[in-house]
Amino acid sequence: MTDVPVSTELGFTDSEWGLLVGLPQSVLTAASAAEHDGTRRTLAENAAGLEAIAEGRESASPLVTAVAGELVARVGDPESGEELPSISPADPVAYAKDVLARAGEAAALLAAKSGEGEAGAYKHWLVTIAEQVVTAAPSGGILGIGGDVVTDSERTFRDQLAAVLND
Template sequence: MSHSVAGEPPSAGRRAAPMTTAVYSAAEWDLLTSLPGRVLAAAAAPGPGRPRRGVTEGLAGLEALTAGRSFDSDLVRAVVTTIYARPDGQPVPGNGSTDLVDLLAACREAVRVLDRRADPADSAAYRQWVQSVAARVCRALPPGRVRSVGESPADRRFLDRLGDALGLR
């Protein structure tokens, strides 16, 4: 992230001060900051027709989560900052469930919050970033495994349903 020199305006498209979260209620902010981690956990969880995931896939998801720090979106950067500012051991807001029905409902609720409160560009960036976290987990290959053709059909269905719930399809 670039910083402006004293007396110079901040980089184009970037605010001098961090984005305020005041436009979101505490419950809305908890939803937006817990959703990426819930998506990562659900993508890594085994399910019908979905393989068991290991460390490689989890690390791929964490890398995608961390990549949000360099997004050209104040909202995504603020969410990542909030996620990584939580003290170790502090529970992540949300119910912690990897149940797909609960996750998709949370995604749809996040879209409603973003529609009401976020700049359209920030909303799109957030939704795409959350989808990319799941995609990185589903597409990661453990050491020694060779990909045949794309992700499994079950992973594809998972990503499609997630994309629908995030309003990306």
């Protein structure tokens, strides 16, 4: 008996699987970088994003479960206290555009290779990750009091992601 990679079982090539597995962390990073919030808020956003990624392991979707399981195995499990390294793109706007382009590629890939339910679950999961990141820590205000829960730039990224994914 041979162990067939889950990506092969689900009908994806290695490069396609790499796109699907890498995208959730990229969404997290782009959502966090949409607004420069300072170290404490960025850490809170990363923690919320990693938690949203890890929650995908409990999805009813085999695709989301497999992607989340592999990604958590690669980057760390928040249940064991692991944290993502903080990634700060040099050009957050260009990074967000790249993430949105890759999200469009993933949506097209899923439309071609997955059922509507699997594609919808994956796309909704990505938007949920972005939503949890942008709502994790208010920006602005003084000592965390006041400020916007979701800034215009964060809202724009989340909304653009949802539009690209038709979610």
